[in-house]
Amino acid sequence: MRMTETQELLDALREQRRTLLITARGLTDEQAATRSTVSELTLGGIVNHLTHGERNWTQILSSGTGETPPGMFDMDQYKMPQGAGLAGLVAAYEAAARATDEAVERAGLDTVVPLPEAPWEPGVVPRWSVRRIVLHLLRETAQHSGHADFLREAIDGASTTAQLGD
Template sequence: MVVTVEPATDKRSGRAMGRAGTPIRQGTPIRQGTRPDLIASYAPSMTTSSEKTDLLEAFAEQRELLLITVRGLTDAQAARRTTVSELTLGGIVKHLAQGEEVWTQLMVKGDGELPDGMLDMGQYRMAEGDTLPALLERYAAAARATGEAVAGLPDLDHSVPLPKTPWSPPEPGSWSVRRILLHLIRETAQHAGHADIIREALDGANSTAQR
């Protein structure tokens, strides 16, 4: 579901106005061909488990939906807040890239140690010097690493020890690779919805027509 954010209206013309005072068209679909094609459906060829392939393809589809919302943006637009939330489009891409990086590290190392950056609150914001193209490249690299890690593990029931975090129980236990993938898919889908709202509030564009 796409939530429509009502923009301000010019009193004389009645036209919807963007945050910079420029007219926008509500509900304008984000056009094809304006997004760097960085994350295609990434599901390595596997013959031992069709469920692995299905989950990786479902994950890739959620990434694609998220990436629709950053098509054609400048760095300044990607870093701009458009709602009362602190979230920005660039910040969401950065957070999701870092999320995949830390979960891949947990799956590959299997030692239950807390990965670097997992608790870094700066992952939600574009820092000075961050650019959208660089964040998209990082996200693409994280996606490839996730697919390679899952493909290299024996099966989806493989147990991965969890690290201790401020929100975990005293004994964090472990998750299966299946549960980790489902968690990452849910997280990506949730933030894709956030991103659609942020983009629509930015310039009236939305991803509805691109499914």
Template sequence: MTPETEAILTALREARRLLLITTTDLKDDQLTERSTVSELTLGGILNHLTRAERVWTQILTDTTGRTPEGMWDTGQYLTPGGATVAGLRTPYEEAARATDEAAGRMRPEAEARLPETPWEPGVVRHWPARRILLHLLQETAQHTGHADIVREAIDGANSTARR
């Protein structure tokens, strides 16, 4: 693994750790609680970020440019029915490990073919692995902040107090 990749993954792991801290001691029924005017819930955030890890890992490792399953699924921000905290945290942690392993095998400048988007059919784009990892870091950090606000509004808990 290059020092650059290790540095990006270290920052990504910290963002993930803060998300998991925010969901520590969360009750299952709090997964679907909307505590702001937004539709975001803690379960929805965990579900979305698990899917993001899986989608970007597939893009990193699949040279065909196939669209990863569920990439454009509008339900990815929802808490799956019957979800439990452990049932959402465990797949998230597994997906994160898979991302780290895939990224560790790649050079930062290695190009990955992105799938076509519904809004630009036929347009082929390539991103270097570093850009994909930085995008995943940005996405994780952004939603970790959302989760912290949602959690604090639910029961006063936040990641700062739990560190």
């Protein structure tokens, strides 16, 4: 049976999400909160950021109003919240991802929605197709998966590639 374009794009996004979560597999909460490079990023912070991103895009897709979701441009989303555990962050990410997938399937790839005005481009209200939003999520998730792999290697020497068996 041939997959639809929506199924293929969501399948590619799910694969990137799985790769990210493989990178975090087996870490303690303390390791997930560890700054292992000169960057402020942590593995827990990356999962937290991607969760916020999935939630924001789901709200943008579902509302279709172009309103800015609360906290969309909050820089704290890049941090692992105080007292948060990795298992809870992963569960929240998986739930947010499911909601995004459902919103994409409901909307259809050709639907065009207004985006919120970005602080760095006042007065500009772009409109993106759902297809472009999925491609953006795919790129964003893949980019942060690469960051996560570097962070993980600096923590304990493990790499995503080794965990995948490649």
